[in-house]
Amino acid sequence: MNPGEYLAHLHHVIQAEPYVSAYRLESDIRGESFLYLHGQINFLNRTTLDLKEFLEFQAMVPEKYMYAYNYRRGDAVISRYDNAPDPQARNLPTYPAHKHQNDELFPSLVMDLQTVLDEIRLQISEKW
Secondary structure: OOHHHHHHHHHHHHHOOOOEEEEEEEEEEEOOOEEEEEEEEEEOOOOEEEEEEEEEEEOOEEEEEEEEEEEEEOOEEEEEEEOOOOHHHOOOOOOOOEEEEOOEEEEOOOOOHHHHHHHHHHHHHHHO
């Protein structure tokens, strides 16, 4: 997979989501192997997912150096997954990967957009 194929895959993943009302992805492909992307996905329940990823593609496999998926309603954060070296997350077994929710930090696997969208879809479907 190269950066262009990865972007096409993300567009497909987002467009397949039933609760997405609109989205925007912006990307900066650097050379043949680096990709920085950021964007926003709006949902029918008036929530938003802000996302950013920085990846390197080696041997056709993407390695995610940095990511953040911030799910919110207006300015109020519902949850956030990221792998920033947050000092408060140092004692978590999955450090630096972690999840912010209700002013607490939780262990988290390294996340990807599909997994985050699956979680959001479940939350929306339970309330609708």
